Amino acid sequence: MGPIAYKVVIADHPKTVSPVELQERVAEVLENVNQLMSTYQPDSDVSRFNRSKSVEFQPVDPKTAAVVARSIEISKQTEGAFDITVGPAVNLWDFGPTKSGFKIPSDAQMDAVKALIGYQYLEVQIEPPAIRKLVAGIQIDLSAIAKGYAVDQVAATLDQIGCGNFLVEVGGEVLARGERFAGGKWRIGVERPNDAGITLASVAEISNEAMATSGDYRNFFEFKGRRYSHTINPQTCRPVDHTLASACIIFKDCMTADALATAMMVMGRNKGTKLCEKLDANYLFVERETDFGDQLTEFTSNGFPLFKTPEPPVTLTIVQQILPVFIGAALIFGLVILSMSVGAIFAKKPITGSCGGLANQTNADGETTCGICSKPTTDCIEDAT
Ligand code: ADP
Numbered sequence: 147m148g149p150i151a152y153k154v155v156i157a158d159h160p161k162t163v164s165p166v167e168l169q170e171r172v173a174e175v176l177e178n179v180n181q182l183m184s185t186y187q188p189d190s191d192v193s194r195f196n197r198s199k200s201v202e203f204q205p206v207d208p209k210t211a212a213v214v215a216r217s218i219e220i221s222k223q224t225e226g227a228f229d230i231t232v233g234p235a236v237n238l239w240d241f242g243p244t245k246s247g248f249k250i251p252s253d254a255q256m257d258a259v260k261a262l263i264g265y266q267y268l269e270v271q272i273e274p275p276a277i278r279k280l281v282a283g284i285q286i287d288l289s290a291i292a293k294g295y296a297v298d299q300v301a302a303t304l305d306q307i308g309c310g311n312f313l314v315e316v317g318g319e320v321l322a323r324g325e326r327f328a329g330g331k332w333r334i335g336v337e338r339p340n341d342a343g344i345t346l347a348s349v350a351e352i353s354n355e356a357m358a359t360s361g362d363y364r365n366f367f368e369f370k371g372r373r374y375s376h377t378i379n380p381q382t383c384r385p386v387d388h389t390l391a392s393a394c395i396i397f398k399d400c401m402t403a404d405a406l407a408t409a410m411m412v413m414g415r416n417k418g419t420k421l422c423e424k425l426d427a428n429y430l431f432v433e434r435e436t437d438f439g440d441q442l443t444e445f446t447s448n449g450f451p452l453f454k455t456p457e458p459p460v461t462l463t464i465v466q467q468i469l470p471v472f473i474g475a476a477l478i479f480g481l482v483i484l485s486m487s488v489g490a491i492f493a494k495k496p497i498t499g500s501c502g503g504l505a506n507q508t509n510a511d512g513e514t515t516c517g518i519c520s521k522p523t524t525d526c527i528e529d530a531t
């Protein structure tokens with residue numbers, strides 16, 4: 147798969163295994179996958195199979211057989227959008243291990259390659275592990291699934307060793323187990339697919355899940371103002387041609403997430419969304435308006451675990467701080483006054499103190515109607531009579 151950077155973060159590990167030993171075990175797993183599945187290694191299972199013209203079953207490592215078997219299943223699920231027999235087209239468009247300089251292939255070259263593409267021309271056998279091609283020129287390219295498989299393999303090894311909290315990343319494909327150092331889910335940034343530099347589109351929070359991203363922004367050729375990306379549409383044998391700039395998939399295992407992310411780049415947003423819903427995969431798609439435009443729009447599934455930065459605490463103005471105290475005091479006074487009037491209204495309790503001139507009220511016959519005063523003064527009695 148060429149030189150690929152990887153990173154393993156272990157939040158805790160059993161005391162019985164030293165960090166150096168852990169490092170060696172991880173490197174061993176990755177080296178093994180690379181030895182078996184790289185198109186850059188002349189003696190890998192994949193390179194040997196690609197060189198062979200035989201249509202008989204050829205023995206391979208059980209791991210290679212397992213990845214080819216899963217690839218064929220995903221090809222069926224994606225109706226051929228993901229197809230590991232795409233190798234000859236990858237090489238024709240100069241994205242393979244042998245670089246000859248980018249140029250647009252002729253129709254004749256494209257037709258010749260089309261005859262060699264189709265996962266239906268591949269067969270796999272698990273016991274004893276072997277693969278076979280039904281047409282002599284068929285080749286396979288596991289670049290869009292092997293990194294995810296390598297991540298799963300490293301995670302399985304760390305599980306076996308007894309590590310409970312870790313993050314594995316190989317060439318951008320990730321699996322998170324348990325919790326990060328500070329506690330809580332692991333936070334993974336999704337790159338914003340522009341060419342100016344690396345900025346984040348969003349951050350996802352995951353635990354015990356894998357996340358893989360494919361895009362048109364890292365490995366591409368620019369030719370006469372057009373972008374030609376390394377994802378090939380197996381139907382046309384041409385680099386994909388639509389507005390999807392990147393597809394990020396979250397799934398249980400990284401091998402599937404990796405392959406699905408590539409398939410999404412072929413299928414486009416509408417078809418891709420439907421398939422993700424069917425497979426219960428979470429997605430974040432970024433679309434660009436024009437080939438080199440900066441106008442990017444994000445689309446996520448309802449369940450995509452976006453991490454949102456906590457809102458900063460709100461600082462109140464003096465008025466905002468005093469207003470509730472003021473309203474509270476007014477309410478308490480109101481209640482006291484109300485409860486005092488309840489006695490006068492319902493219990494007909496006479497008022498003690500000033501009556502405010504009520505004693506002067508008379509009815510139609512000129513009789514005083516006031517009966518609420520407990521201690522009428524002489525003036526009041528005189529006024530009333
Ligand atoms: P990245 O390497 O950036 O993670 P991918 O996982 O999408 O990207 O893998 C892209 C590689 O997969 C290409 O370079 C090519 O070798 C291979 N490939 C291209 N188109 C397809 C396809 N339709 N199906 C399977 N593999 C593909």
Ligand code: MG
Nearest residue numbers: 290404405408
């Ligand atoms: Mg991929």
